[in-house]
Amino acid sequence: MDDFLIRAMLAGFGLAVVAGPLGSFVVWRRMAYFGDTLAHSALLGVALGFLVGLNINFGIVLVCGALAVLLVVLRSRQRLADDTILGIMAHSSLSLGLVALAFMEHVRVDLMAYLFGDILSVGQMELWWIWLGGAAVLAVLVLIWRPLLTMTLHEELARAEGVPILPLQLLFMALMAGVIAIAMNIVGILLVTSLLIIPAATARLFARTPEQMAVLAALLGCVAVAGGLRGSWNWDLPTGPAIVVAATLLFSLAMVVTSSWRLVVRREQAADG
Amino acid sequence: MFGLTVGRRASAGPAVDDDTLVAAQRLTVTRGQQPVLCNVDVAVKAGQVVTLVGPNGSGKSTLVQVLTGLIRDHQGQVRRRDGLRVGYVPQHFRIDRNLPITARRFMKLAPRGRHGNWDSAVADAGVAHLLDRPMQGLSGGELRRVLLARALLSRPHLLALDEPAAGLDQRGQGELYRLIRHIRERYGCGVLVVSHDLNLVMAATDQVLCLSEGHILCRGAPESVRAHPEYLALFGSHLGPETAVFPHAHDHEPGEHCSHG
Numbered sequence: 187m188d189d190f191l192i193r194a195m196l197a198g199f200g201l202a203v204v205a206g207p208l209g210s211f212v213v214w215r216r217m218a219y220f221g222d223t224l225a226h227s228a229l230l231g232v233a234l235g236f237l238v239g240l241n242i243n244f245g246i247v248l249v250c251g252a253l254a255v256l257l258v259v260l261r262s263r264q265r266l267a268d269d270t271i272l273g274i275m276a277h278s279s280l281s282l283g284l285v286a287l288a289f290m291e292h293v294r295v296d297l298m299a300y301l302f303g304d305i306l307s308v309g310q311m312e313l314w315w316i317w318l319g320g321a322a323v324l325a326v327l328v329l330i331w332r333p334l335l336t337m338t339l340h341e342e343l344a345r346a347e348g349v350p351i352l353p354l355q356l357l358f359m360a361l362m363a364g365v366i367a368i369a370m371n372i373v374g375i376l377l378v379t380s381l382l383i384i385p386a387a388t389a390r391l392f393a394r395t396p397e398q399m400a401v402l403a404a405l406l407g408c409v410a411v412a413g414g415l416r417g418s419w420n421w422d423l424p425t426g427p428a429i430v431v432a433a434t435l436l437f438s439l440a441m442v443v444t445s446s447w448r449l450v451v452r453r454e455q456a457a458d459g
Numbered sequence: 460m461f462g463l464t465v466g467r468r469a470s471a472g473p474a475v476d477d478d479t480l481v482a483a484q485r486l487t488v489t490r491g492q493q494p495v496l497c498n499v500d501v502a503v504k505a506g507q508v509v510t511l512v513g514p515n516g517s518g519k520s521t522l523v524q525v526l527t528g529l530i531r532d533h534q535g536q537v538r539r540r541d542g543l544r545v546g547y548v549p550q551h552f553r554i555d556r557n558l559p560i561t562a563r564r565f566m567k568l569a570p571r572g573r574h575g576n577w578d579s580a581v582a583d584a585g586v587a588h589l590l591d592r593p594m595q596g597l598s599g600g601e602l603r604r605v606l607l608a609r610a611l612l613s614r615p616h617l618l619a620l621d622e623p624a625a626g627l628d629q630r631g632q633g634e635l636y637r638l639i640r641h642i643r644e645r646y647g648c649g650v651l652v653v654s655h656d657l658n659l660v661m662a663a664t665d666q667v668l669c670l671s672e673g674h675i676l677c678r679g680a681p682e683s684v685r686a687h688p689e690y691l692a693l694f695g696s697h698l699g700p701e702t703a704v705f706p707h708a709h710d711h712e713p714g715e716h717c718s719h720g
Binding site for chain 2: 213214216332335336338339340342343345346347348387390393394395396398399
């Protein structure tokens with residue numbers, strides 16, 4: 187196998203292993219659109235990175251983090267519905283990012299790579315970023331797992347039991363911002379949330395405990411990455427979208443398997459009864 | 460503001476004798492400009508069941524949340540016994556169906572869920588047969604019992620139950636109040652119950668506080684409160700046990716307070 191394929195595979199696995207557990211929380215906390223909005227703002231982070239001469243990953247984490255805090259504040263004192271605010275933020279920040287990049291005439295960026303990812307061109311340095319950043323996010327997630335899960339189950343009960351709600355919420359946003367920065371190299375801004383949501387949703391069909399769901403989501407994400415790379419190699423497909431399609435195929439397959447399994451069980455029960 | 464409240468609470472407050480678990484004096488809570496609670500005095504002692512009744516929006520849940528320490532932004536004095544352990548059962552509880560979790564795991568997530576009072580909490584709330592079921596598959600009554608079992612894990616001194624009977628049928632409600640009585644006797648804990656219907660809690664209650672728009676209208680033993688004119692004006696005598704609890708035909712406009720007899 188070629189070097190760049192190995193790097194792509196390692197990068198994809200690094201993302202999938204983090205996206206599984208974090209994506210489970212995104213699904214449980216119903217934050218799919220929240221994640222989408224954060225991801226859309228990542229382009230603004232890229233522009234900021236170029237403008238200030240900052241590392242682009244830092245720029246993304248910074249902008250996503252700021253937007254996350256802004257959203258938390260807006261949500262608590264808003265007069266508009268959640269999805270309205272998210273819709274406004276998502277598209278305005280994406281457009282703002284595009285406009286800002288267009289203004290920087292001296293900067294030539296491959297917009298397609300940012301929007302849809304460019305996993306095949308992941309270099310040694312980016313691989314380090316992905317694995318170290320991913321390990322940090324995963325370590326924090328493991329540390330706050332119990333209180334975060336309690337808060338996700340029932341916020342009021344968690345508060346009554348002394349869980350610090352606001353710090354946990356902000357920390358969770360920070361983790362999401364980190365994963366978005368990582369994921370942008372691989373599947374791009376527009377497809378980031380798919381790797382958070384789809385493997386987690388697939389894992390839900392089989393899992394009996396939260397931890398099972400998180401681990402299974404990570405594994406399924408790895409399978410999707412491998413499948414997408416394979417498809418991309420064989421049929422010359424765009425790699426980011428191919429990974430998402432592979433994840434969706436897994437989800438569909440799982441749906442068919444579990445539905446028919448349930449049907450069989452019900453038939454047997456009916457026959458027994 | 461916050462520091463002031465804490466400071467005031469630390470200074471001389473209502474006298475807390477040995478039996479008193481939590482006591483509030485001249486408690487006032489405002490949300491925005493709107494007063495939610497106004498000059499409320501209340502105390503819960505060990506072994507006592509105190510029931511808060513009142514229509515929706517009367518401040519019952521807020522009062523519970525202040526007494527249990529969930530809301531700390533208030534005026535007036537609130538004194539809790541040192542090291543008071545509170546078991547709280549919230550009014551609304553629904554777990555997202557995307558989150559796979561069994562009752563056992565849910566209980567183990569409680570702060571003392573791993574080493575606490577596990578065996579007797581499970582036995583007292585009668586949830587042994589529910590432990591391996593997914594939370595989303597539990598009925599309203601079963602869910603309430605699991606929440607109660609979880610609250611019992613820490614051997615609470617004070618058990619706060621917000622509308623524990625909501626959504627249960629009559630039989631389920633009867634069972635629940637029997638269970639509350641049993642737990643009070645077994646643990647010797649004080650119990651704070653929110654209800655919008657006095658008749659359901661009659662048998663299990665020592666003291667009733669009747670709330671309306673943030674004020675305490677009347678208080679006392681259930682029988683005396685039921686005969687109190689303020690209570691009758693608020694709830695109407697048709698809610699009395701001598702007539703049917705289920706709705707029956709009225710000969711007046713909706714929204715009007717009825718006062719037969």
